[in-house]
Amino acid sequence: MNKKGFFGNWGGAYIPEILFQTFQELNHEFEVCKKDSSFWQEYIDLMSTYSCRPTPLTHATNLSRYFGGAQIYIKREDLNHTGAHKANNVMGQGLLIKRMGKKRVIAETGAGQHGMATATMAAKFGFDCTIYMGEEDVLRQRPNVFWMEKMGATVIPVTDGSRTLKDAINEAFRDWVTNVDNTHYALGTVCGPHPFPEMVAWFQSIIGMEAHEQILKQHGRMPARVYACVGGGSNAIGVFKRFIEEPDVELIGVEAGGHGLETGEHAARLCGTGASPGVAQGYKTMFLQDDDGQMLNTHSVAAGLDYVGVSPILTDLWEQGRVRFEAATDKEVMAALDLTMKKEGLIPALESSHAFVQAFKEAPLLSGDDAIIINMSGRGDKDIFTIAHAFNDPSWKEFIIDRAREYSR
Amino acid sequence: MQLEQQLRNRLQHKKILLMTHIVLGYPSFEANREVIAQMVHNGVDCIEMQIPFSEPMADGPVILKANQKALSRGTKVTESLAFGAEMAATYDIPFLYMTYYNIIFKYGEQAFMKECQRAGIQGLIVPDLPPEEGADYLHLARENGIAPIMIYAPTSPDERMQELDGHGAGFIYCAARRGVTGTKSEFGDEFNTYLERCQAATKLPLAVGFGIQDRNDVNALKGKADIAVIGSQTIKLVDEQGPSAVGPFIASLR
Numbered sequence: 001m002n003k004k005g006f007f008g009n010w011g012g013a014y015i016p017e018i019l020f021q022t023f024q025e026l027n028h029e030f031e032v033c034k035k036d037s038s039f040w041q042e043y044i045d046l047m048s049t050y051s052c053r054p055t056p057l058t059h060a061t062n063l064s065r066y067f068g069g070a071q072i073y074i075k076r077e078d079l080n081h082t083g084a085h086k087a088n089n090v091m092g093q094g095l096l097i098k099r100m101g102k103k104r105v106i107a108e109t110g111a112g113q114h115g116m117a118t119a120t121m122a123a124k125f126g127f128d129c130t131i132y133m134g135e136e137d138v139l140r141q142r143p144n145v146f147w148m149e150k151m152g153a154t155v156i157p158v159t160d161g162s163r164t165l166k167d168a169i170n171e172a173f174r175d176w177v178t179n180v181d182n183t184h185y186a187l188g189t190v191c192g193p194h195p196f197p198e199m200v201a202w203f204q205s206i207i208g209m210e211a212h213e214q215i216l217k218q219h220g221r222m223p224a225r226v227y228a229c230v231g232g233g234s235n236a237i238g239v240f241k242r243f244i245e246e247p248d249v250e251l252i253g254v255e256a257g258g259h260g261l262e263t264g265e266h267a268a269r270l271c272g273t274g275a276s277p278g279v280a281q282g283y284k285t286m287f288l289q290d291d292d293g294q295m296l297n298t299h300s301v302a303a304g305l306d307y308v309g310v311s312p313i314l315t316d317l318w319e320q321g322r323v324r325f326e327a328a329t330d331k332e333v334m335a336a337l338d339l340t341m342k343k344e345g346l347i348p349a350l351e352s353s354h355a356f357v358q359a360f361k362e363a364p365l366l367s368g369d370d371a372i373i374i375n376m377s378g379r380g381d382k383d384i385f386t387i388a389h390a391f392n393d394p395s396w397k398e399f400i401i402d403r404a405r406e407y408s409r
Numbered sequence: 410m411q412l413e414q415q416l417r418n419r420l421q422h423k424k425i426l427l428m429t430h431i432v433l434g435y436p437s438f439e440a441n442r443e444v445i446a447q448m449v450h451n452g453v454d455c456i457e458m459q460i461p462f463s464e465p466m467a468d469g470p471v472i473l474k475a476n477q478k479a480l481s482r483g484t485k486v487t488e489s490l491a492f493g494a495e496m497a498a499t500y501d502i503p504f505l506y507m508t509y510y511n512i513i514f515k516y517g518e519q520a521f522m523k524e525c526q527r528a529g530i531q532g533l534i535v536p537d538l539p540p541e542e543g544a545d546y547l548h549l550a551r552e553n554g555i556a557p558i559m560i561y562a563p564t565s566p567d568e569r570m571q572e573l574d575g576h577g578a579g580f581i582y583c584a585a586r587r588g589v590t591g592t593k594s595e596f597g598d599e600f601n602t603y604l605e606r607c608q609a610a611t612k613l614p615l616a617v618g619f620g621i622q623d624r625n626d627v628n629a630l631k632g633k634a635d636i637a638v639i640g641s642q643t644i645k646l647v648d649e650q651g652p653s654a655v656g657p658f659i660a661s662l663r
């Protein structure tokens with residue numbers, strides 16, 4: 001970082017004055033925690049007793065053999081409590097909230113995984129909890145909505161704008177400026193105003209620290225490449241961060257190609273040509289926007305990748321050429337998901353499956369001595385309705401029809 | 410500077426000034442024209458024209474919807490600027506733009522300021538641009554004789570208010586409470602203490618906005634603030650009764 005909160009040309013804190021004081025407090029608390037090694041230890045203890053850290057690194061021997069190239073290793077964030085990497089950030093922010101003495105937590109969510117993790121943390125730490133979720137995402141991630149409500153959170157569907165992640169973020173900010181005295185906004189990804197990108201990256205960096213140690217132990221040396229899907233960018237930065245300083249490790253971020261980049265229906269910010277520099281949602285980055293600066297509608301089969309902006313940290317790494325960006329289409333994602341289930345008995349989330357697509361394209365081109373790591377950011381259970389629909393699964397359909405009949409009696 | 414002086418001249422004849430808010434292109438530029446005519450003829454002293462943005466983070470439901478509808482009708486920034494120039498040339502009161510920073514950033518800060526200067530726009534309100542991130546903006550505004558309006562909030566500490574005062578010109582916009590635009594504000598003891606802190610921090614005129622709805626609210630501000638800002642209320646009125654209801658409403662406020 002050069003200027004406060006900036007990564008190269010990107011980031012900053014474009015916040016309304018009402019939040020000035022609360023950001024002062026948050027920045028202060030974060031700085032104190034960063035310097036205090038006992039805070040990090042408390043975080044590690046929590047994550048290893050309440051969640052399943054360290055998560056395993058699985059050698060996918062069947063997929064490796066199938067593609068006949070690099071040895072494929074999968075970092076298992078699906079085994080984190082609540083089923084995704086999102087808990088790493090949320091538990092960390094939960095410890096901060098306790099220190100700041102706030103009693104209420106709010107969050108936005110796209111895929112519902114960040115909302116799930118936040119509702120879980122709020123239940124454990126005894127906070128009131130409100131989750132904002134785009135109406136479209138409420139529909140496509142219904143299982144997560146159910147669990148959030150069961151854990152005592154209020155889930156508010158957002159009906160403005162594109163009714164997806166960015167609109168949920170706007171609404172969470174509106175809540176925050178209204179209830180700033182007792183409320184913390186636990187932003188779910190490495191976006192938004194400083195210190196969120198840096199703070200969320202810090203908590204998520206635990207993924208890469210573990211993977212670094214694990215790959216050395218299991219493979220004997222550094223991987224050739226590391227793959228991660230990119231929505232806001234938190235699981236990507238999380239797994240990349242420790243490897244940035246390893247010059248021979250290539251880092252690949254995979255964005256949502258949706259129906260294909262040529263259709264305009266996608267969320268490819270850094271690998272396409274549709275994005276340009278802008279300032280929204282409190283930070284400066286590459287946004288998918290029109291010439292006037294109005295944000296465009298995005299599309300992805302994966303709610304968690306369906307977002308107009310991207311982390312300022314990743315935009316900086318992209319500009320420096322340190323991270324390569326690719327896109328995977330909805331169709332490719334279903335095929336990769338299908339193959340991973342059949343070959344390895346693993347069910348990656350639709351978001352995570354984007355990383356698998358690109359890794360599968362490149363694995364055959366590498367030698368059998370090379371290793372690659374795919375960050376499996378979450379499990380696919382939440383996507384059961386979307387996946388069953390995409391596979392046009394007859395027995396699932398029958399079940400839903402029967403159940404609906406039963407309920408409508 | 411120019412805007413401050415114009416407001417002070419008006420304050421010699423009136424106990425409190427009225428500033429109103431419209432969203433450009435909502436419900437249409439035609440309606441905007443009629444609403445502004447009614448406002449000016451019924452004694453409004455200053456008008457902030459919001460250039461619509463797809464992500465109006467600091468706005469409540471009424472203004473948020475107005476932004477979205479203006480955009481879905483295809484409202485462009487260049488049209489908004491042309492309309493603003495027309496109004497500034499037509500009426501002898503100060504006109505300001507309110508918008509979010511991305512609109513100015515994408516247009517080009519320098520080009521935007523030049524455009525405002527040519528059109529006779531007197532000031533800018535940009536709620537998501539704190540001075541820390543706005544060095545170029547502040548410099549270019551002053552160079553073009555446009556007042557960068559600073560915003561105070563009840564949560565702003567005294568030192569912060571003083572710091573903002575050093576960057577601002579024209580007047581200070583005091584958000585009456587926490588939250589977004591639209592909901593009613595209470596003007597009790599806590600509010601009075603806040604306004605005293607505002608007065609102590611700046612010599613600029615004070616405008617108070619967020620949830621001012623009727624004559625009682627405006628009266629409550631007399632002697633404590635210089636400008637009462639009416640935002641969502643007139644937009645609601647136009648939605649419910651059409652542009653012709655605006656004139657009588659404004660006349661009833663004083």
Ligand SMILES: Cc1ncc(COP(=O)(O)O)c(C=O)c1O
Pocket residue numbers: 084085086110111112113114188189190229230231232233234235236303304305349351352377378379
């Ligand atoms: C499983 C999973 N992976 C990835 C993402 C995308 O977010 P990020 O890019 O911040 O990791 C999400 C977001 O909801 C998610 O739930």
